[in-house]
Amino acid sequence: MSIIRTLVQPEPERAAPVGSGVYPFAPITSPVGGPTPVTELTALRYPAVYAAVRVLAESGGMLPLLTYRRAANGDRQRVEDADDPRVRMLRLQPNPLMSAMEMWEAVIGVLNLYGNAYIYKPRDAYGRVSALWLLPPQASQTFRDENGTLWYYVTPGPTGSQIQQFTSLYREDEIIHLRGFGLDGIFGLTPITMHRRAIGIGTAADSYAENFYLNQARPAGVLSTAGNLTDVQFNRLKAEWEASHAGASNAGKTAVLEAGVSWQTLTVPNDDAQFLESRKFQVTEIARIFRVPPHMIGDLDRATFSNIEQQAIEFVTYSLQPWLTRIEQRINLEVFDAALDEGMFCEFLVDGLLRGDTATRYAAYAQAPWMTDNEKRRRENLPALDGLDEPTRPLNVAPVSQADDDFEQRVQLAIAAIKAKVDPAVALKVLGLEELTSDVEQLALPPAPPASEEPVS
Numbered sequence: 001m002s003i004i005r006t007l008v009q010p011e012p013e014r015a016a017p018v019g020s021g022v023y024p025f026a027p028i029t030s031p032v033g034g035p036t037p038v039t040e041l042t043a044l045r046y047p048a049v050y051a052a053v054r055v056l057a058e059s060g061g062m063l064p065l066l067t068y069r070r071a072a073n074g075d076r077q078r079v080e081d082a083d084d085p086r087v088r089m090l091r092l093q094p095n096p097l098m099s100a101m102e103m104w105e106a107v108i109g110v111l112n113l114y115g116n117a118y119i120y121k122p123r124d125a126y127g128r129v130s131a132l133w134l135l136p137p138q139a140s141q142t143f144r145d146e147n148g149t150l151w152y153y154v155t156p157g158p159t160g161s162q163i164q165q166f167t168s169l170y171r172e173d174e175i176i177h178l179r180g181f182g183l184d185g186i187f188g189l190t191p192i193t194m195h196r197r198a199i200g201i202g203t204a205a206d207s208y209a210e211n212f213y214l215n216q217a218r219p220a221g222v223l224s225t226a227g228n229l230t231d232v233q234f235n236r237l238k239a240e241w242e243a244s245h246a247g248a249s250n251a252g253k254t255a256v257l258e259a260g261v262s263w264q265t266l267t268v269p270n271d272d273a274q275f276l277e278s279r280k281f282q283v284t285e286i287a288r289i290f291r292v293p294p295h296m297i298g299d300l301d302r303a304t305f306s307n308i309e310q311q312a313i314e315f316v317t318y319s320l321q322p323w324l325t326r327i328e329q330r331i332n333l334e335v336f337d338a339a340l341d342e343g344m345f346c347e348f349l350v351d352g353l354l355r356g357d358t359a360t361r362y363a364a365y366a367q368a369p370w371m372t373d374n375e376k377r378r379r380e381n382l383p384a385l386d387g388l389d390e391p392t393r394p395l396n397v398a399p400v401s402q403a404d405d406d407f408e409q410r411v412q413l414a415i416a417a418i419k420a421k422v423d424p425a426v427a428l429k430v431l432g433l434e435e436l437t438s439d440v441e442q443l444a445l446p447p448a449p450p451a452s453e454e455p456v457s
Contacts, residue, residue, distance in 0.1 A: 038196040038203070040113040040138070046203050048286035049192075051297035053112045056290065059320055061105025063348040065090045070343035079344060086129060086335060090346055094132035103134065108323050110137045111180050112290060115188035118152055119176040121334065129335045132176070142177075142187070150186075152177075176334050178326055195289045202282035209279070226260050237261065291319045316353045324348045351379070411436075 043049045067087040068076040081088040094103040110117040118135040139155040152170040180188030192199065229237065280299070287294040293311040294301070328347055336344045355361060365376045373388035410431045417427040428434055 038192065038200045040190070040192045042203075043113070043192045043196075043199050046199060046206065046286070048202060048283045048297055049199060049290075052286055052290035052292050053109050055292060055296050056112055056320060056323065057105045057109035059315075059353065060108040060323055060348070061101045061103075063104075063324070063350060063352070065100060065104065065346055065348055067091070067344060067346045070345065084344075089129070089131065090331070090335070096131070098134075103132065104327070106134055107178065107327065110134070111178060111188070111323060111326075113137075113190075113192055115180040115182070115190040116140075117178040119178070120170060120174060121176055122174075135175075150175075150177075176330055178330055180326075191289060198282065198285045198289065202279075202286065205279050205282060224262055293319075313354060316350055320353075321350070324350070 044053065067079040067084070067090060069079050070076050079087050081091070090100070092100050094100060098106075107117050107119070114137040117137060118140045120133040120135055121129045122131055122133075124130040135152070135154055141153045141155070143151045143153060145151060150172040152172075152175045154168055154170070178188075179186070180191070182188040280301070283297065283299045284294055287297055287299065293315050295308065295311065296315060328345075332345045335346075361380075365371070368376070369392060372391050374384040377384060377388070410433060414424075414427050414431050414433055414436075417431075418424045428436055
């Protein structure tokens, strides 16, 4: 009997189990021999895992998910909330209980922990998706029937629980199945399971450190006497010493010794320094697993002012964007209809994460003549102003062959000024025609007279 049948015993006439789709995973004992199992939820107790999952989930969750329509000429136009109820659903409120931030934050968090996320998509009377409900990943399982159709089974929870509101079995067309990195295209691999050894080492190191500081697992010294102690004396001395000096809360207290008892300090071995280094290495290891820059989970050893901005850009491009693309493509396939929705698609707006400092942004705007001034203002969350909806063109980028009236007028003014014995370089600069400095002869203009000679009358 397969493990799925053992766990849930699905209806045999409706679904045949797929072995790789079992959820929840059975607890996996820590490989370092500790009693704490390494599961998706217990792994979050390790600070580096929690920080890595959180920075990915929150960074993706805060991005607006906007809807566009692709025109025949390739242009895209923003679709507003009033045009389609699904636009507001994706951008603001996927379901009555969750905001968009909460929804996509949870989805990305689940994907990084479980490798798969399941979203139930009910439809309204018109056949359009009306809401998005994230199913509990630890209670969701997947099966394939004899026809190759996938079915999704949610283990019923107790009355009043989070999953009580969901039915037990969903068809493939009722579920948006988001997959992380996988090998078969059907199920994503679970990062926690794949890297349980590295996480187990980290959690074991935390447990060791806790025992060391709370219970003094490594003695700082020993008590010695010249003679032998009776059992009663030994137990009394041991109990009184531990009560007065064991644990971090008793550190620094004065010891009172009697009956020839002396204290001998033990030197701290160099292994303790290696222990601290190993804990730092595990933080880097977790950053490597989730592909986040170490400085974003608190490891600043290799962060500098010269590379921190580039690392932030790489985080968006290589760490966050793959998750966003997975969500975008799956929603475009399963929320919008290619034939009925006239090229509608959604896309996360990541510009906010890629914005530079104020001086850099303003310098970029100055070099963007294809944008109107009001478009630039909207990027800075400023209201539009009258008269700023026309693209502008810097005067010094007009080609020589351009024949618009303004350009021709300035050329004629330059010719007149040069004929009036004005230095050509000065005339061209004043009129914004510096690019024509090397073309004075082509304009049939006389060169400027030498400074040491009088002009011929």
